[in-house]
C-alpha cells in the first residue's frame with residue numbers, strides 16, 4: 001500500500017478544516033495516510049487527525065517558532081524515511097509557501113491548487129483548474145513521489161473514527177526564515193477562502209454602505225463570509241482580503257451568491273468551482289448568469305433584503 005504524507009495545520013491543537021480535507025483526499029486514494037504537524041499543541045491535533053483517517057501522526061517538536069524552510073527540510077526527511085508516494089498540503093498561505101520547498105528537497109514535481117486526486121495503478125491522477133478555471137488539466141504523476149496543494153473546499157472531510165499512532169521528532173531549529181508572529185487584520189472574521197458559504201458584492205451595490213445588505217444576508221445564513229469584486233476593493237469599499245478572483249482569493253464554497261457583480265472573467269476565475277452559484281443582478285444579460293445555477297434578475301436592494309427575511313424565517317422554524 002502506498003503512503004501519502006499530509007501537512008496538517010492547526011491552531012493550538014485544533015486542526016484546520018482545509019487540512020482535514022487534505023487527509024480525506026489522500027485517504028480516498030486508498031493510501032495509508034500519515035499526518036505531520038508542527039508547533040504548540042501539535043500532539044493535541046493527533047486525535048482529530050486519527051478520527052479523519054490518518055493512521056500515524058508525526059509531531060515536529062522543540063522549535064519555538066515556525067520556520068518554513070526548516071519545516072520543509074524536516075518534512076522531506078520524514079517523507080524519505082517513510083518512502084511516501086505523495087505529499088499534500090492545503091493551498092493555504094502556509095501550504096503554498098511550504099509545498100514548493102518540500103518538492104525541491106524531494107526533487108519532485110508540484111501540482112498546485114488541485115481539485116481532484118485518485119490512484120491509477122502505480123501512479124496518481126491529479127486534476128487542477130487551468131486558464132483561470134476555463135479548463136481542467138488532468139495530469140498523471142509518474143515519478144516516485146509527487147507533491148500537491150489542494151484547493152480549499154474541493155474535497156469533503158470524512159470522519160472515519162480511527163486512532164492515529166503518534167510519534168515525535170525534533171524539529172530543525174536552524175531555519176533562515178522565522179515567523180515571529182501573525183497579526184490578524186480583521187479579528188474573528190471567517191476567511192472567504194475557507195467559508196462554506198460566500199456572499200459577494202460588486203459595484204452594483206453603489207457605495208460602501210450598500211454592503212450592509214450583504215452583511216445582513218451573511219449573518220442570517222450563518223457560517224458565511226463576505227466576498228467582493230476587485231472593482232469595489234480597488235475603490236476602497238472593502239478590504240483586499242475579501243477580494244475573489246484572479247488577483248484575489250480562489251474560493252470554492254458549497255454556495256456562492258454574487259450580488260451586483262457582472263461576472264468578468266477575472267472574477268469568475270476565483271469562484272467558478274463553487275458548488276451552487278446564485279447570481280442577483282438587474283441586467284438580464286450580465287455574464288454571471290451564464291455560469292449561475294440560479295439567477296434572480298432584479299434590484300439587489302429589493303431582492304437581498306427579501307432573501308434575508310426569508311432565510312431568517314426559515315431558520316426560526318428549522
Ligand SMILES: Cc1cc2nc3c(=O)[nH]c(=O)nc-3n(C[C@H](O)[C@H](O)[C@H](O)COP(=O)(O)OP(=O)(O)OC[C@H]3O[C@@H](n4cnc5c(N)ncnc54)[C@H](O)[C@@H]3O)c2cc1C
Nearest residue numbers: 202203204229230231245246247248260261262267282300
Ligand atoms: C489583470 C486583472 C485582474 C483582475 N482581477 C480581478 C479579481 O481578482 N477579481 C475581480 O472581481 N475582478 C478582477 N478584475 C476586474 C474585472 O475585470 C472587473 O472589472 C470586475 O470584476 C468588475 O467588478 P463588478 O462586477 O463589481 O463591477 P461591474 O463590472 O461594474 O458590474 C456591476 C454589476 O452590477 C449590476 N448592478 C448594478 N446595479 C445593480 C442593482 N441595483 N442590483 C443588482 N445588480 C446591479 C450591473 O448590472 C453589473 O452587472 C481584474 C482585471 C484585470 C485586468
